[in-house]
């Protein structure tokens with residue numbers, strides 16, 4: 065089977081939200097907002113950010129009246145489509161947080177990311193959410209000399225940002241092969257702070273839990289405008305002391321928010337279950353999450369059902385911050401991902417692709433996530449997690465709880481709180497900029513694959529221009 069043609073299974077699906085939802089069943093909508101209502105807190109969007117915020121608020125103050133306003137169904141966005149890395153990867157540039165608030169603040173942020181991974185696991189266990197969670201850590205794998213050097217060179221700054229000796233461990237080629245055999249791998253870094261999850265199971269489980277706690281989850285309820293103390297929906301207006309925007313990659317669709325966060329696309333494919341001989345050849349017995357060090361990097365998980373799910377950039381951005389709704393994915397993107405899959409794991413040659421889908425995540429202009437609450441207007445938000453929202457949304461939920469309940473805690477002092485960032489450039493600059501950036505990153509990857517021993521200057525230039 066050649067990598068130039070797509071090998072799909074007889075049950076292949078393109079889009080329809082995600083494979084994760086296919087596993088649990090794409091849900092019918094909960095009832096929509098019945099008309100105008102008054103609440104204490106209105107959460108706009110029904111992904112992890114809104115659900116964790118609702119969860120912690122209701123736990124802290126059970127009599128709070130909370131409404132979640134979701135356009136489709138809870139988990140329809142990135143929360144039900146992601147790669148399932150419950151990781152402690154920083155949701156932004158730690159050097160920027162450090163520059164603005166000092167190194168100690170950046171370290172505190174990183175430590176909170178570590179503990180948030182365990183917090184999610186613990187709550188899921190306590191609340192009976194079965195989401196295929198297994199914490200075997202995360203492998204960053206280098207497959208060429210430039211990637212290997214990059215991995216080694218970034219270690220000192222990671223150590224300075226709070227990654228201690230036990231938080232990040234260097235593996236040589238043989239040590240890596242004891243965990244998993246990635247073709248051409250030269251070495252890796254392993255962190256214990258990551259768990260594999262099934263995203264749709266986590267988000268649907270959370271939605272059920274908050275509903276049982278008394279949170280009103282209105283689905284099929286699109287919010288068209290947000291103002292101080294009210295959210296206007298297609299079914300009526302919600303008056304609220306606090307209106308919190310939890311839309312991440314969909315933020316640009318809200319009137320007046322087009323340039324706040326860039327909706328960055330990410331696409332995935334999942335294989336059919338691999339035969340036992342394939343797993344034997346790959347030698348991947350645990351549930352480690354795997355990422356390579358390419359500039360147009362990929363993220364990989366072994367699913368509970370013995371499949372490999374792999375994601376990457378595909379078409380990174382659509383003109384005018386347009387977002388595709390149900391995740392249909394272009395053939396060229398599927399082919400790119402299939403090629404990476406076969407390169408990394410030759411044992412998958414002959415294993416068909418069973419599902420492909422895409423989603424959007426939010427990227428702020430300075431590539432640093434933020435959480436914010438304006439006491440005067442009652443407006444708040446969290447997001448811009450730059451592809452690391454699975455864990456960060458939990459931290460955001462606990463931070464928004466403290467901000468809304470006016471408690472000054474370690475969380476409200478973290479450097480991502482109340483950070484102001486300028487918006488993205490108007491079109492066509494935005495489209496041209498992002499498109500050129502990813503053309504440059506792909507060119508840099510090709511250079512590095514052809515034997516370069518250091519990071520390509522093209523990638524360095526692209527990083528400077530993009531502000532990454």
Ligand SMILES: Cc1cc2nc3c(=O)[nH]c(=O)nc-3n(C[C@H](O)[C@H](O)[C@H](O)COP(=O)(O)OP(=O)(O)OC[C@H]3O[C@@H](n4cnc5c(N)ncnc54)[C@H](O)[C@@H]3O)c2cc1C
Pocket residue numbers: 108109110111112113114133134135136137138139140141142143144145146147148149150151285286287288310311312313314317318329330331332363375422423424425426446447449450451452453454455456457
């Ligand atoms: C393909 C992919 C892979 C990813 N992989 C990972 C990963 O492995 N690890 C990781 O940490 N992060 C990953 N991410 C990022 C992560 O999934 C997100 O950052 C996170 O889920 C964001 O959660 P959220 O609740 O803020 O937003 P979302 O989950 O996107 O929720 C926003 C919700 O708002 C709803 N909505 C949109 N417009 C409106 C409106 N006008 N009114 C009402 N509701 C509206 C949407 O339907 C959606 O349900 C990935 C993202 C994608 C797309």
